[in-house]
Amino acid sequence: MDAVSGAAHDREPRRPMADFWPRHPLLLLAIAAATGIAIDAGLSLGFQTRSMLWGGVAIGACVLFAFPKAVTKRVAVVLAVASLAGLWHGYNDFAYQTASIGHYAGEYPEPAIIEGMIDRPVVIRRNPLADFARRRDQSPWQSVIELATEQIRVGDDFRPCRGRVMVVCSGRLDHRLPGDVIRVHGSLARIVAPTNPGENDLRPVYRRRGIHARIDVARETQIEAIGRRWDFDRPIATIATESRELLLKHTGDSSGALAVALVIGQRDFVDPETRDLLLVTGTAHLLSVSGLHLAIVIVLASWVAMLLRFPLGAKIVWVLLVCCLYTAITGGRPPVMRAAVLVGMLMCSLWFRRPTQPINTLSLAALLLLAINPENLFHVGVQLSFLAVATLFLCGARTITESHAVDLAIENEQQLDALLQSSQSTWVRYGRTAWQWIARMVWYSGCVTAISIPLVWHQFHVISFVSVVTNVILSPFLFWSLACGVATVVVGWVWAAAAGLPGFLCGVGLQCMRQIIGVAAEVPYGHYWLPSPPGWSVAVFYLVMVGSLFRSRSRASSWFRYGWIVVWMVAAWMMATTAPPIDRGTFEATFVDVGHGTSVVMRDDVGHVFLYDCGRMANQTGSSRDIDAALWSVGATRLDAIFLSHADSDHYNAIPGVLRRFAVNRIVTPPGMLEQQEVGLVPTRLAIAAANVQVIEVFDSSEIPELHQTFSILHPPPQRIGGNDNANSLVLRIDCGGKTLLLPGDLEPPGTESLINHQRPPPGGVLMAPHHGSLSMNAESILQWSRPAEVIVSGGKRARKPAVRAMLDRTGAGVHVTAEVGAIRVRIGEDGQIEVRSWKQSPW
DSSP states (O other): OHHHHHHHHHHSOOOTTTTHHHHOHHHHHHHHHHHHHHHHHHOOSOHHHHHHHHHHHHHHHHHHHTSSOHHHHHHHHHHHHHHHHHHHHHHHHHHHHTOTHHHHOOSSOEEEEEEEEEOSOOEEEEOTTTTSGGGTTSOSEEEEEEEEEEEEEETTEEEEEEEEEEEEEESOOTTOOTTEEEEEEEEEEEOOOOOSTTOOOOHHHHHHHTOOEEEEESSGGGEEEEEEOOOTHHHHHHHHHHHHHHHHHHSOTTTHHHHHHHHHOOGGGSOHHHHHHHHHTTOGGGGSOOHHHHHHHHHHHHHHHHHTTOOHHHHHHHHHHHHHHHHHHTTOOHHHHHHHHHHHHHHHHHHHTOOOOHHHHHHHHHHHHHHHOGGGGGOHHHHHHHHHHHHHHHHTSOOOOSOHHHHHHHHHHHHHHHHHHHTSOHHHHHHHHHHHHHHHHHHHHHHHHHHHHHHHHHHHSEEESTHHHHHHHHHHHHHHHHHHHHHHHHHHHHOGGGGHHHHHHHHHHHHHHHHHHHHHHTSTTSEEEOOOOOHHHHHHHHHHHHHHTTSOSOHHHHHHHHHHHHHHHHHHHHHHTSOOOOOTTOEEEEEOOOSSEEEEEEEOTTSOEEEEEEEETTOTTOOOHHHHHHHHHTTOSEESEEEOOOSOGGGTTTHHHHHHHSEESEEEEOTTGGGSOOTTHHHHHHHHHHHTOEEEEOOTTOOOTTOOTTEEEEESOSSOOSSOTGGGOOEEEEEETTEEEEEOTTOOTTHHHHHTTSOOOOSSOEEEOGGGGOTTSOHHHHHHHHOOSEEEEOOSGGGGSHHHHHHHTTTSOEEEEHHHHOSEEEEEOTTSOEEEEETTTSOO
């Protein structure tokens, strides 16, 4: 009878998820809180209406709780938590939206005088203008201050003003600390919406930080100290500043920036090229202090406690103090706070000698972070942090079969294997242990990479396969560098002269890491830059993955998840790289808003994508951020050609960034452009050589092999004419539907006279205003010659002057300025109809 019942028991499917929710109540509450916040964020109602809505949900929860059934009481608790979370988010949103600083900050910077208290440690970063040739007098550093405003000057009087602003000032303001009350003279503007298609909206990022506006300050003397108050962050900021200086001093010029980012989380010192390398190798988490960093610090603290023979109670207190101090010094970032909660619960379990439940502990951390700031729910760093930890919890769990007898047999076999291994030689055992450790680390790294790919892809436009191995290889170097970096700081506090040795060792470790990352970034097919998949597809991916966890943890469900990852990636790639539809015979040109500069993304109805110029003023790092976003928005991964008009940096300095992210068939330039002795052309030539892109030089009436027949070159002539580079700009003409699109670069006399000697194009076309609409150009002659129906001005602040519009609309043409309306899309149809849309007014 027992045998029969035992066999029946083995045949009966096991339900490992049957008692999941009773064992993980905090997970249910965390999901409820996140749901309440998400729903409230999606409501476009006033605060009073939302409050009434959530109040009704809370009343309903109280009514349900009166019922005797346990299930009903659980539902009531879930609804109550969701209503409280939604109401909390609504209150925070209402407080942010109604801050009075919003009434004074406009879309464009205006002079302002503000008083307030510094409430965060000052951030020091490299000044992007310091390398600009015309601004050599600029400090190489820039300070960013977060200020809780109290008063703003209106006329001759100060008025109360509530809100928070970000003060950006040239120079180092390390001496300004939280609690300082200051008066700031600068240019105030609110945080604005994106001005280009595909561009990340930074308003939610600043919203999470509680920042409403930005005020730019030209000189340190425009910031006056007028008082001081006590602030908890003041001593912490002092410690963080001293720690940063110790690391910069003792780890060397080449490693100092990475050391500061790795040890205390101040990543603003790291140059854009290094950030790109970390991103494509899947090691960007090194720049953001996270739970991994805290775990290493806690291990070091535990070793110290063991060496000093602390009793259990003292060891727990010591670890908790180190945990709290490190969390505070690194800025209290959500990933570190999440890890701090895990460490705190672990220490409590050791103190009370009670086991911990990892999922419950992780859920408690989520609830605390949402209580501190509901906007943490929408922060990609927080999402990736919890996603990685949850994946590590789950991928380390053993697969459970549907038979108790089979599970018992597996356990017996594992014990037998352990017994056999104990009889082997020491070297064999060590070798086996090392191999198993490496295999386990690769497995964990692969699981985290696979699960985080959709979110990383959607947010950062990159897929990194090489990260699976790179993170494993870097792990011992990370431990070494962080340990030496912490030792540099601690020893430096006690005896500054002795900090040189650990600082040197930290620098050596970081140099090794930098070399490994550089090699990993060059691995063929190791990473891909791609357009982002739709947000809804990312949500579907994670919903299916979560749903699969409610099945038994069998091999079948595991294989389902593996297959789902592959299927989703193929489908997402197809959706991401499919260009938005364009009518047959239509030609499209998008003038990207790059400030003072030029970049025009062009495509036709058969899928060809071209770029005319790619640069902007004060872009010494070769960044192509806005241009990348515009290209990815049309599903581009390859460019058929890049046309460069002339050797002014604001027309070509984004080439290095573009070539890192897109395959380019050819670069078309006027004669001798790339050979000119311009400092800015050096990285451009190196980038072109590294990408092995064909360069074609063209002039008036040149034919470009394999290029669209509607393209023609009108200028410059074969022999360079007198004047500067502007006069010899490459003028591109595109014909479609009997209308013409003219792109003249920075053309100016005597080049203008040479151009208008050509046959006139058909009237009613589109003209890009030469030289960003400069008032010094010969506008009347080129307008009379081309007779455009629409004029596009790609420019910055100066292009917004009324005089520019007055100069360009003399012939009755419509004038559109990117600095006013954002990116401008022009479509010329097969029938010659012209459609002009702006991103700010009618986004597409």
